[in-house]
Amino acid sequence: MKISKREPEAKNSAAESWRDFPAAQQPDWPDEAELRAVAGELTTAPPLVFSAECDLLRRRMAAVARGEAVLLQGGDCAETFARTTADAIRGKLKTLLQMAVVLTHATALPVVKVGRMAGQYAKPRSSPEERRGELVLPSHRGDAVNGTEFTAEARRPDPKRLRKMYESSATTLNLIRALTTGGFADLRQVHAWNQGFVADSQAGERYERLAQEIDRSLAFMHACGVDTRELGTAEFFVSHEGLLLDYEAALTRTDPENGRSYATSGHLLWIGERTRDLDGAHIEYFSRVANPIAVKLGPTAAPDDVMRLLDRLDPNREPGRLTFVVRAGADRIRDLLPTLVEKVNAEGALVCWVSDPMHGNTITAASGHKTRRFDAILDEVRGFVEVHQALGTHPGGIHVELTGDDVTECVGGGNAILPEDLHQRYETACDPRLNHTQSLDLAFLLAERYREHPTRS
Ligand SMILES: O=C[C@H](O)[C@H](O)COP(=O)(O)O
Ligand SMILES: C=C(OP(=O)(O)O)C(=O)O
Ligand SMILES: [Mn+2]
Numbered sequence: 001m002k003i004s005k006r007e008p009e010a011k012n013s014a015a016e017s018w019r020d021f022p023a024a025q026q027p028d029w030p031d032e033a034e035l036r037a038v039a040g041e042l043t044t045a046p047p048l049v050f051s052a053e054c055d056l057l058r059r060r061m062a063a064v065a066r067g068e069a070v071l072l073q074g075g076d077c078a079e080t081f082a083r084t085t086a087d088a089i090r091g092k093l094k095t096l097l098q099m100a101v102v103l104t105h106a107t108a109l110p111v112v113k114v115g116r117m118a119g120q121y122a123k124p125r126s127s128p129e130e131r132r133g134e135l136v137l138p139s140h141r142g143d144a145v146n147g148t149e150f151t152a153e154a155r156r157p158d159p160k161r162l163r164k165m166y167e168s169s170a171t172t173l174n175l176i177r178a179l180t181t182g183g184f185a186d187l188r189q190v191h192a193w194n195q196g197f198v199a200d201s202q203a204g205e206r207y208e209r210l211a212q213e214i215d216r217s218l219a220f221m222h223a224c225g226v227d228t229r230e231l232g233t234a235e236f237f238v239s240h241e242g243l244l245l246d247y248e249a250a251l252t253r254t255d256p257e258n259g260r261s262y263a264t265s266g267h268l269l270w271i272g273e274r275t276r277d278l279d280g281a282h283i284e285y286f287s288r289v290a291n292p293i294a295v296k297l298g299p300t301a302a303p304d305d306v307m308r309l310l311d312r313l314d315p316n317r318e319p320g321r322l323t324f325v326v327r328a329g330a331d332r333i334r335d336l337l338p339t340l341v342e343k344v345n346a347e348g349a350l351v352c353w354v355s356d357p358m359h360g361n362t363i364t365a366a367s368g369h370k371t372r373r374f375d376a377i378l379d380e381v382r383g384f385v386e387v388h389q390a391l392g393t394h395p396g397g398i399h400v401e402l403t404g405d406d407v408t409e410c411v412g413g414g415n416a417i418l419p420e421d422l423h424q425r426y427e428t429a430c431d432p433r434l435n436h437t438q439s440l441d442l443a444f445l446l447a448e449r450y451r452e453h454p455t456r457s
Contacts, residue, residue: 014261014288015252023245023281025124025274027145027157028138035159035246042162042250047264048118048169049238051255051290057237057267058292060112062320064396065350070109070450071323071397072100073239073268073354074439075116077431078123081143084168089175090184091404092117094193095436097185097234098207099443101193105210106447107454112237116401118172119240119266121165122247123430124274140429143168144244148429162247169238169265176236185234190214198406202414203440242269242293245285252289260290270294270325273359278308287312294323294352294399299332299360303343310349323352325399326384329360330376333383341391352396355384362431365411369422371432374412378445385446389453398446402434413438 009015029035063069075092076083092115100111121144130139130150137155140148144165147154179185184192190211197204222228242248242263251265263269269289273296275282286293295309306324314322324344328336333355344351357380358372365371381398388395407425408417409432417438426432434442 018281018285021281067394187231237267239268327356330379
């Protein structure tokens with residue numbers, strides 16, 4: 001994208017029009033002038049992603065909508081500045097690449113790989129405040145806004161953090177681009193992605209067997225004269241919740257070729273369950289940018305509201321533009337999803353349907369830790385696939401919170417983590433994530449579901 005000298009944005013532009021609408025879940029920035037100054041700096045910063053990459057992802061998502069590809073989207077609930085390290089980034093990437101191999105092998109469909117990475121620094125919260133004893137302070141809203149430490153100083157929203165969010169996103173994206181194009185993501189490295197992870201995990205062993213099978217297939221193709229060097233790079237996109245509209249607006253750019261506005265902070269942005277109000281600022285902003293976008297749908301999403309979201313966000317009915325990420329909870333998904341899918345189908349719209357099996361299944365353990373049961377996560381995914389199978393529609397993929405680290409945040413899985421283990425490595429800055437083994441377990445179990453009910457004949 002060519003960047004020309006910026007004129008002040010018009011009132012009715014994508015970068016400005018949302019200001020006339022109520023914006024939910026925005027920090028109470030104590031110093032408006034400081035916010036304006038940082039946002040001003042960001043309006044002249046280079047874009048993190050390019051419009052052509054966003055268009056490419058929109059085409060990939062169109063394949064998901066048509067049932068010709070599967071989406072794998074995952075990463076931390078909340079990225080942190082402290083964990084913007086090579087190890088942490090590589091660990092998440094390796095985990096996603098491994099999961100993608102498992103899913104590709106099972107479905108024989110391309111897997112569109114999208115990290116919750118390089119921008120996932122802001123969090124909506126159930127409560128604006130947190131109380132500890134007598135002391136009440138603003139809730140932690142992600143590293144983009146304030147610190148986790150429970151002091152008035154740390155919890156004060158600081159606009160300089162938006163600048164740091166941009167820099168950490170750029171650092172992360174730089175490493176992702178290097179790793180995915182520089183040989184690390186080469187399919188001929190399929191064994192290497194398992195290294196550094198828990199050696200004795202059943203999922204790891206199962207993965208190793210699959211990797212051997214892939215090796216043999218590659219050797220066979222090579223022997224037949226196929227140039228397997230083509231498999232040397234992986235296509236990988238980044239995504240985050242488009243929550244902080246001052247930040248997103250500051251990074252909005254117009255493509256001089258096609259005249260459309262793009263959020264250039266990430267390829268795909270989603271609108272959260274708490275900010276999808278039809279009359280709110282988030283829907284206004286996202287209706288005006290051309291990126292592929294997603295909307296979370298929780299158990300209270302009314303079918304009529306979903307249809308209105310479709311009209312606002314995808315008025316041209318462009319496959320790949322809109323993804324509905326359903327996070328109803330394991331006990332609700334089978335009841336709620338059919339009506340939503342049927343209504344959208346009756347409208348003749350082609351959207352991507354994706355399951356987020358995490359956010360409807362959060363519980364508090366006796367120890368006080370926020371956690372999720374692996375079985376509930378799996379059950380929601382199963383319900384999601386069953387509903388689509390019954391309706392003859394495509395279960396487009398999954399959106400999960402995970403890390404490559406060996407954390408103990410969700411209970412269950414192959415190497416069963418017990419509620420009493422949670423304290424051992426509970427490191428999330430917000431919601432509990434699947435660890436590496438649990439992530440692979442989920443990929444294998446989802447692969448089985450897809451194999452039982454192939455989408456394409
Ligand atoms: O990630 C999602 C939300 O930000 C998170 O679930 C909110 O958590 P809270 O209920 O602790 O505020
Ligand atoms: C905030 C999140 O989810 P939801 O909006 O679905 O609650 C999230 O994905 O971290
Ligand atoms: Mn979360």
